[in-house]
Amino acid sequence: MALPLPRQRHVSATRAGSGPGVRVEHVGRALRVTSRVVPEDIRGGEIKIDWLYQQFHDIPLDAPEAIVRATARAYILFQIGCSLFPNPSGNMVHLKWLLHLEDFDLCGALAWGAAALAHLYRALGNACIRGKVECCCFGTLVQIWAWDHLYIGRPEVVGPQPELVDMPLGCRWNTRLAFRDNVRTTDIEFYRDQLDQQLESQVSVLYSCIESCN
Incomplete structure (x- = not known):
């Protein structure tokens, strides 16, 4: 949702x-x-x-x-x-x-x-x-934010992209997804290790003014 x-x-x-x-x-x-x-x-x-x-x-x-x-x-x-x-x-x-x-x-x-x-x-x-x-x-909001910004835990979209006219942006994940090696269900140590090693280039920044804002 x-x-x-x-x-x-x-x-x-x-x-x-x-x-x-x-x-x-x-x-x-x-x-x-x-x-x-x-x-x-x-x-x-x-x-x-x-x-x-x-x-x-x-x-x-x-x-x-x-x-x-x-x-x-x-x-x-x-x-x-x-x-x-x-x-x-x-x-x-x-x-x-x-x-x-x-x-x-x-x-x-x-x-x-x-x-x-x-x-x-x-x-x-x-x-x-x-x-x-x-x-x-609101766990769904956290999940969508993480999928949008972080590679770790993000599924691969393999289904058709849904129409987003007058729809929330989160609905773009409302399609067929494939979960690869970067996704684990309950392995907390895996996520801690992967997040510690994550590079800045692997983080998606949605706002172009982020550097000037800092």
Whole structure:
């Protein structure tokens, strides 16, 4: 999966706590479900991702606009919990994000890409701490970046190049791939050794102004 996320937009600060407006009543109003449908096990302002899938994975083709909008909010919330801003629970997503999904025009003006990168960098930094065994980040984004920039671990594209008109650049990897000797599944020592020996000429730099920027 590759998501196009705007980076140069408005920035919004979101509190970590549940706070007012993200309780059962707000969930029911934003997602157009009755209070009895909303699960009772909302803990710390978080809701189960599986509940979102069970309630919104299928809607009628003739559904009214209000239901379509509610389903869109649920889908975005699902992607936030699964991909963009995952947390250590692995199956929960915070309801604070619903506050940013009320108005789709305002939602689209937010810098989701910048927020995802900030979350990613913080998660990667935490994963480097001794004793940490997990990394709660958008792993697909890390993988695509590595394939674009580094030879080590990069598969060879052997299938036809997909059309990228109005598509995220990451979709160019959505084709048939071949994994050669430069790719290992679980050999950490192999990657450490190869990365230590990697030459500057083997790193792909996408920005021509990189030297002047330094």
